Amino acid sequence: MKKVEDYIKKNRDLFILKENQSDNSISNAEDKLKFKFDTDYKEYLKKFGLISFKSMEVFGIGVKDNSHLSVVKNTLDAKNEENNFPDNSVVLEYIGESNYVIYTMNKGVYQYSSNSLSFITDNLEKYLLMRFDEVASL
Secondary structure, rough: OOHHHHHHHHHHHHHHEEEOOHHHHHHHHHHHHHOOOOHHHHHHHHHOOOEOOOEEEEEEOOOOOOOOEEEHHHHHHHHOOOOOOOOOEEEEEEEEOEEEEEEEEEOOEEEOOOEEEOOHHHHEEEHHHHHHHHOOOO
16 A cells, blocks of 8 residues: 555645554454455555545545445445345445445455446555546546
8 A cells, every 4th residue: 555655645635534543443344344354455444544535535434334434334335225245345435326336355346336346456556546546637
């Protein structure tokens, strides 16, 4: 996540983060979602908590469970609404009309829509950097 950290440092006034999340906060989210997060996702949560950048909101922790930015709320909502929501996955972003960007532990980032998956990238950091560039160009 070094490249993400560097990008944020250069543009810090444009970002809202919930930095420095504890291992306990991460464990609580894992318990509520009933699966363990992989190393990359834990690093994201620990360093950033969540990321808001212009029109982009990448869900995370460090907010109340009922917040629109809570990864726990958004993932549980998606699981309740979608019969075949992938196991060991969290919602990164909601992009409207039952379309989500999800991160599946140890597999990568996908767009999920009505029971179909479209591969975006195998790496969470790559995805975040790609989205930063997209949003910055708007």
